[in-house]
Amino acid sequence: MIEEADGYWNEYIYNICEGDIKNMREMKKMDVFEFFDYVQNKMKRKKKNG
């Protein structure tokens, strides 16, 4: 379970960033609340654009 946590979030960020390593590194540096706001906004935009 503990070992799985990193894998889960790395895959999550990979999908959000569509594999862009530079973007993935930047996302990990975000404040945690800023991170989830960013993810939510990105998903809203994605839904809006179909």
Add this chain to the structure above:
Amino acid sequence: MLRTLNFSESKTFECGGRKFALAESISFARFMELQKLILEFGFSSNFQDMYKNLLILYDNLNSLKFADSAVLVHNMMYGIIKLDDKEDSALKIASLFINEEGEDVTVYDDAKTKDKINCWGRELDVTPFYSLAVSLVPAWTTAFKHVSQKSSQEPAKGS
């Protein structure tokens, strides 16, 4: 004689000629580390906690919840291994939120964590750090549940 800090009175302190400050939030990289430490901290429990977990396990098995039971047993096994390290987990949790002046707060650095803990151990009483971790864990566990639910409702894949 060790000094005893009071984090509710002051968010900053000095130790070994170095300046430290308690932050209200953390980077995502540290949040990832916090989740693992919360598991270590939460499950490196005492015998009373172990008894409570066994009761939950008993109910899970009676309800044929085998996956839940397996997770619980795994965590209890990990908790027993980590029983001696509880204090260490607490200090590590505190170190995620306490930054030295000039420290890169956007990343998690294991060597830096050990360095900070060693520094505090030479001059400071461990109790306030332990209390800080105890106060941080429930709040951040709730935050984690909240964001996990959100992320499971809106899967990231293909976004």
